[in-house]
Amino acid sequence: MEQITRKAYAKINLGLDVIGRRPDGYHEVKMIMQTVGIYDVLTFQKRKATANSPCIQISIEQAEPGGEILPRDQGNLIYRAAALIMETRGIKEGVEITLQKKIPIAAGMAGGSTDAAAVFHGLNELFGLSMSPEDMKRLGVQIGADVPYCIMGGTALSEGIGERLTPLPTPPAAYLLIAKPDISVSTKYVYENLHADTLTWHPDIEGMAEALKAGSLSGIVERMGNVLESVTEKKYPVIGQLKEEMKAHGALNALMSGSGPTVFGIYREKKTAEKGYAAVRKLGLAKDIFVTEFVSP
Ligand code: ATP
Numbered sequence: 001m002e003q004i005t006r007k008a009y010a011k012i013n014l015g016l017d018v019i020g021r022r023p024d025g026y027h028e029v030k031m032i033m034q035t036v037g038i039y040d041v042l043t044f045q046k047r048k049a050t051a052n053s054p055c056i057q058i059s060i061e062q063a064e065p066g067g068e069i070l071p072r073d074q075g076n077l078i079y080r081a082a083a084l085i086m087e088t089r090g091i092k093e094g095v096e097i098t099l100q101k102k103i104p105i106a107a108g109m110a111g112g113s114t115d116a117a118a119v120f121h122g123l124n125e126l127f128g129l130s131m132s133p134e135d136m137k138r139l140g141v142q143i144g145a146d147v148p149y150c151i152m153g154g155t156a157l158s159e160g161i162g163e164r165l166t167p168l169p170t171p172p173a174a175y176l177l178i179a180k181p182d183i184s185v186s187t188k189y190v191y192e193n194l195h196a197d198t199l200t201w202h203p204d205i206e207g208m209a210e211a212l213k214a215g216s217l218s219g220i221v222e223r224m225g226n227v228l229e230s231v232t233e234k235k236y237p238v239i240g241q242l243k244e245e246m247k248a249h250g251a252l253n254a255l256m257s258g259s260g261p262t263v264f265g266i267y268r269e270k271k272t273a274e275k276g277y278a279a280v281r282k283l284g285l286a287k288d289i290f291v292t293e294f295v296s297p
Helices: 077-088 111-126 133-140 147-152 187-192 205-214 217-221 229-235 238-248 270-283
Strands: 003-021 027-047 056-062 094-101 155-160 164-168 175-180 253-256 263-267 288-292
Touching (some): 003 111, 003 147, 027 111, 027 175, 027 205, 027 288, 056 077, 077 094, 077 111, 094 111, 111 133, 111 147, 133 147, 147 155, 155 205, 175 270, 205 217, 229 253, 238 253, 238 270, 263 270, 270 288
Parallel strands (some): 056 094
Antiparallel strands (some): 003 027, 027 155, 155 164, 175 263, 253 263
16 A cells, blocks of 8 residues: 655754734744754555544654653644644545654754644645645644744744745755753743843844845854743753853854754864764763754755
């Protein structure tokens, strides 16, 4: 039987600003999103739906022993995305989805959203639904604010609650050292503890978009900034230590991604990024550490 396989890539935020809070409680953001070379793998296969077998069956392979065990029901964004698509499109058949989880969980790398995005692409192909990227993004935002971006991937300016997307050129080639300390950070906690109206500093997101258009790596790295660091870094000083360590070992700049706790450093040379990797590992500052690159779709 036909089986479809898709990679679901993680993202980092080269810049993240919060403009304010909307009356409905959502935060209005302005972010530069970037796909990176760390990914989960999902496979999709049709199966007969019967009275005693559920329409959506999920199995998960998680490499990380002792980490958070992901749910296989509505608690998983994969399930929610599949249920939404199948309900909206009136699909009566069943589907079996397997997930090989490699992206660190609750890390600020949109692991759940990118898996949900892969479900949109996967089921679109498996069931021949002919959904356009716009159709998928419109439906995807019901699962989560970052899902439309993950459906698109690459480099983008994200505005509104994350649903207004403008594609941007991929940054010039560089190497990334990405490290997640052994703590889990709840996105909800970080946003609840951010007082957007009292922020005295905002990163230059427009300037970064211009630097991307100009293909200037130095213009990009000098504008890296994330207002959520004011909450997460205060609670977890290891984030500040990681940034300092990366910069001390040749990173052009280093920043926390999303609501954290993952930190990334940008390097011109792979060799230097690998030295940074060794230094971070030696100090025991992070559990999951990767050297990777920017990815364009
Ligand atoms: P973001 O950057 O979008 O804030 P994140 O990287 O901080 O996301 P996720 O890895 O997406 O966080 O996980 C947040 C929570 O979502 C997890 O603690 C987990 O309980 C739940 N979750 C549901 N489905 C998934 C999934 N497929 N992968 C990871 N987490 C999932």
